[in-house]
Amino acid sequence: MGPVDFEAWATVAGDSPTSRTEWAFLVGAWSEPHRRYHDLAHLAAVLGLVDRLADAADDPDAVRLAAWYHDVAYDPGRTDNEQVSAERARVGLRGLVTDERVEEVARLVLLTAGHDPEPGDADGAVLCDADLAVLASPPDAYAAYASAIRLEYGHLSDEEFTSGRIAVLERLLALPSLYRLPAVAEDWTPRARANMTAELSLLRSRASGGAAPPSATG
Secondary structure (H helix, E strand, C coil): CCCCCHHHHHHHHCCCHHHHHHHHHHHHHHCCCCCCCCCHHHHHHHHHHHHHHHHHCCCHHHHHHHHHHCCCCCCCCCCCHHHHHHHHHHHHCECCECHHHHHHHHHHHHHCCCCCCCCCCHHHHHHHHHHHHHHHCCHHHHHHHHHHHHHHCCCCCHHHHHHHHHHHHHHHHHCCCCCCCHHHHHHHHHHHHHHHHHHHHHHHHHHCCCCCCCCCCC
16 A cells, blocks of 8 residues: 555545545645646655654644645645645545544644744644655755756746745754654754755855856755
């Protein structure tokens, strides 16, 4: 059973005609052709990490459901993707899980806009750490991730993308804690900070007139 197969979905949303229809919608959304990073492979990676970190969550199934929905709406031209995704969770999960769990899923999805859960928010910490795990990848994998992000924002000029990406990296580097779970923070934090600092240096060089090619974003 793969992490994005219906059997995996059914463990948290049940096996019913409505559940099958919602799963098919989700897989279709995550398979949209404009997605170069925020695709089924990313969803599978986040779900796998949520499973790995599940013992730290208060409601691991809510976190799993939030992973399914956290980027279900992904339009790089919009700034409200998390809000749209959370609303889709509220609509799509109605009747499949309890109202309380629906609201917890929606809350968790909204957290991924800033990746800054409150202290003591175990479910938020698991989801956000899993979603940001890519930042701690080996340098070549991080470079592939950064290049895929650039492709998703192909509608922007190099100047526009560079300015926006610098702002994103600066915000992440300024978080009091990039990762919240002790089980991963000690290992992942220095690797992620090194990756982001290197990308930031490259982008700042480009913004000041350096000659780095547009695809070299990692």
